[in-house]
Amino acid sequence: MGMVTSTILRVRFKKEKRGLVVYSRVLSANLLGLECEKVWAEVCVENGLSNFSIVGLANQAIKESKDRVRAAIENCGFEFPDTRITVNLTTAWLKKEGSHFDLAIAIGILLSSGMMVPENSIEDVAFLGELTLDGKIEKVNGLLPMIIGLRRLGVRRYVIPQSNLAEAGLVKDIEVLPASHLNDIISYIGGDSDAEFVRPVNSTGSIKPCYTEDFADIRGQELIKRAALIAAAGFHGMLIIGPPGVGKSMVGKRIPGILPELTYEQQLEVTQVYSIAGKLSAEHPIITERPFRSPHRGATQVAMIGGGKPIAPGEVTLAHQGVLFLDELAEFPSSVIESLRQPMEDGKVSIVRADGRCEFPAKFMVVAAMNPCKCGYFGDPEKKCSCTQSDRVRYLNRVSGPLLDRIDLHISAQRPSYTDMEPAEGNRIIDSASMRAKVIKAIEIQKERYKGSGIDSNSSLNAGQIQSYCVIDSEGKNLLSEAFTSWHLSARAYHKVIKLSRTIADLDESSEIKKEHVLEALSYRLPEKYFAR
Amino acid sequence: MGNENKEYYIWLSEHNHSFDISEAEAAQILKDAEGRGYKVITIESEEYPMSLRMIKDPPLVLYCLGDASLLNTPGVPRLSVVGTRRASPYGRWAASEIGKTIARCGAIHISGMAEGIDAAGHRAVLDNGGKSIAVLGTGVDVCFPKSSGDIYEELKEKGLIISEYKPGTTGYKSNFPERNRIISGLSEKCVIVEGQKRSGSLITANIAAEQNKELYAVPGNINQPNSIGPNILIEDGAIPIVNPTEIAETLGIGFLREKITAQRLKGLDAKIYEIVKRSGSIKTEEIMSYINDAPEKIMASLTMLELQGLIRNDGGLIS
Structure with missing residues (x-):
């Protein structure tokens, strides 16, 4: 535990500088559905009565983050600053959800209070992780869409929970520092560890699909x-x-x-x-x-x-x-x-x-x-x-x-x-x-066939596309018109039959829809006696 | 044909007085007939249709172009479908539905090839592979009206065109009501689709009634002039055609349909039809156990049979 001791020494040294207002900010992310926004956890540690508040439309899980962060920091061997701490999650008007802000908030407090002096720059690093009371970093839900969203916004380096590593491996062109404990990150930032940001192992294709039922x-x-x-x-x-x-x-x-x-x-x-x-x-x-x-x-x-x-x-x-x-x-x-x-x-x-x-x-x-x-x-x-x-x-x-x-x-x-x-x-x-x-x-x-048309399967054909993609030979057309009149098919049912015949023709590798395809498609229609409306 | 012609020639010379034709002309007609492929049938010929012989004033001679065997078809009913030339869309629809039904049932359709109802009937029968006879008010070699040219040509190949007028005769007004007696005389049943109060169609209907033919009429809105004719006929006792899906049953030719369509079945369709008929009702899966063929083919076949009205599919239970 040499690393922990050295950090504590640095804390004592820093404590003498109290009286300053120290500000830091750490990058994280917020998800709404699959949409991801950049969120900065701004932390300000200043003189005053002991207080710890999180602002920026945080939900219940984030509010409770206070207690997790305090315990985690203390369990890493630090003394939690007994002053006024304000955490602001920007953009302030955006509602935020999720426990993954824990890590960013903890790092922000460690930096602002001077408990940790950054040797490695973390300005462009996104921190995503939930803390347990003893400082372990827990798996985060929605990590993949967050990374994909942030990557689109230009972020390339991420600190993520070890257990989310395989997920991150799906995203191209990023570097990650997987961590399982808050101490790992502290020692990286403080320059006390050999850990490096690395390209995650590409997990595409690592797991073969397996269907047990035949x-x-x-x-x-x-x-x-x-x-x-x-x-x-x-x-x-x-x-x-x-x-x-x-x-x-x-x-x-x-x-x-x-x-x-x-x-x-x-x-x-x-x-x-x-x-x-x-x-x-x-x-x-x-x-x-x-x-x-x-x-x-x-x-x-x-x-x-x-x-x-x-x-x-x-x-x-x-x-x-x-x-x-x-x-x-x-x-x-x-x-x-x-x-x-x-x-x-x-x-x-x-x-x-x-x-x-x-x-x-x-x-x-x-x-x-x-x-x-x-x-x-x-x-x-x-x-x-x-x-x-x-x-x-x-x-x-x-x-x-x-x-x-x-x-x-x-x-x-x-x-x-x-x-x-x-x-x-x-x-x-x-x-x-x-x-x-x-x-x-x-x-x-x-x-x-549908290259460049915005659809990929016969089931997504709309009425206009049916006209242009579903060529029926004359025999098939006659048959269809006869079925249409004798069975009183609706316009939607008519389109359904054509779409199905298109697929049947495709299975038959026939470019034109033929009579037998239409006939088979017509058979996948329930008798009126079931749904007599 | 040679013998037949000689007979006719003899007959013509005997009856010369009753027929406005000279011996030389008769000879010419026979010569032309041979050259142009039409047939001349006299009232004394065996080919002369029996039903026509029974009417009050049968034509002495029939000039035929096409398949003359359609004139004598024991066991297969002949139905005439007639109506106004100024047909409404409704009338044309009804005529073509009736025509289609007649074709499907394998019965024989008779009409006058006029535009409107007549033409719609002929067209539907021809399109559905049925047999049709046109009785003209002109010579068989004269296509009248011109608008029915396509029907005329097709009938020559696949049906029959007949006339009592000598070839080359163009349309006299009086010829048309006269030929209507042949239309009804040839047929067992007569269907009136549309017609005004005083119209050729009603004349045909009256003649048919006199000839003791079964009369059917397509009812219509009472404010439509075209429907007054058939509606009056219904009032007077003609059978109305009220259900568009049961035309064959109303006309009494439904029994023919299954027989005819079943006869036309080929290959897998025929095999499946036979299995279904033999077992009364059977599950689709069971059919598959009898026939070692791909399920898609069997499904297609079942749909075809269902569409033809030969079987019923009640959710996988075929009967």
Whole structure:
């Protein structure tokens, strides 16, 4: 503990200079949603009655920072100055949230009170970290978006908690000093340690995505597998209606595994979200797998969309670039379900609060499952449904037409027969790997086609783009017009069918949409008897 | 054809007095007929349609251009669809829906090729691969009206054009009401789509009623002059066509449709149709266990069959 003693000596020496007003400032950051602002922790230590105040619209977590900082400094062997200490977090009018200001405030006090004399300049270094009472530096939520935001503002050097190191490794062109204790930083600033700012080890690709569940586990249900393949290839929403126990959730869980790997940009986006939500663990410091979120039907609107105080991302954002699985769609409160419409349309959610507004990305693939009626056996050839007509209507009406319209692919599942469960020798079973290969091929075709148009999948096509990108041959057109008139399709349903046929054609590697593609797309439409409105 | 012509020539010379034609002219007509590909059928010929023989004043001669076998089609009903030349969009829609239905059911459509309702009917039948007969008020070699030129050409190839007037006859006003008796005489059922109170369509309807044909009419708004005709017919007992999705059933030709479309099925469609019919109702997954083909093909096939009205898909349960 030689280092600590020497620091204390310096403190005694400095104490003699009391009477001066000493000012210092240390860089940190504030997050609102994914938006990051520079925040300076200004610290002023002056003569006067013992007082310690933090100003600058700090929230409760920052107010409590006082006590953590005092204890941490004392536990590092210093005597906490018994004078008037003012901490101001600039810009003062901006509301601030988070415990990561601890580190900047502590360093500011150590500098201003003269307990520490900087040998190494820290003017351009951002300090992000939470302190424990014994001076340890704890992991911070939202570190990745903070670093990304500050880097954009020109900051290149960061002091970060050791446990956040892998996250920082995703950002290019920065240097970090990972620390696990306040003393490490004190000795670096005081010039008493060999620690250096280093380029963090690039963590991109360090963790291979691993999906444990495979489509090969699902026996029979080839039609649903096919539907899942199409949905994944065009990032289309999917609704599975069927009696209990047909494997609806099994299908949903396996969809992330057939989507292509996240690109670097996508990993960055997803990891940022998980960073803010505090969902990065030591085993999963960065997110490389497609998220699979399966909120319970008791989820509130805030849990689904995001919000709260501090504003946290909701399930739709946590499912960004992945799958949002809604089991028992009809059991969700209708207000929660309806709130999904905006993110499904825009690929992001805007949360507006008195404190400000923020936006989170929310480009997810919705996979919903529901029973055809309350007892679940309507339309089942073997088991009798015990619901009355009005029961069924009430049950189905919980899901609104506009929401159903936004889900491109509808399919009904039937209970598999015994022969499906025990497949004969030599029967081909489609597995995730082969499905994924097809999906990747189809997605590449889409990327090529939509280059420079601002969209990347068939599901995001708007009416105008459908006109220019979806060329249907004359046979297909005739068929479509016939289906349109004989089944009374709505304009939105018409667009859905075209988008789906586009994806089916892409899976077929056909540049033109042909009759058979339209025919198949038309089959992913629920019979009117389910939703007779 | 040679024999047939000789017969006709003999017949013509015998009946010369009742027919405004000289022997030389008759010979000329026969010669032309041979050269230009139209056929001449007399009332005594076996090819002469039976139903036409039954009317009060049957035409003695029919000049035919196209597939004359359409005149005698046992078991396949013939339906005429007629109406005003100044058709409203509603009337044209109704005519083409009816035409489409007739084509889908494999029945035979008859009309007068006039613009408006007649033309809309012919067009719909031809577009849907059906069989159509046009009865002209001019010679078969004269396309009247000019606006129906495309229909005329197509009928020559895929349908039939007939007339009782000698080739080269241009349209006399009186010819048209006269030919209407052939339209209704040839058909089992007659559908009036639109027509004013005093119009050719109502004349056709009256003739059809006299000839004891089943009469159908498309009802319309009572303030529309074009709908007064059919509405009056309904008042007088014609059967109204009230449901646009059940035209075939109303016309009594629905039973034909399934047979016809099922006959036309090929490959996988036919295989799946057979499985569904055999089992009454069957789950999609089960169909797949019978047929070793890709699910996408089976789904496409099922949609096609559903679209043709051959099967019902109730959420994965096919019947």
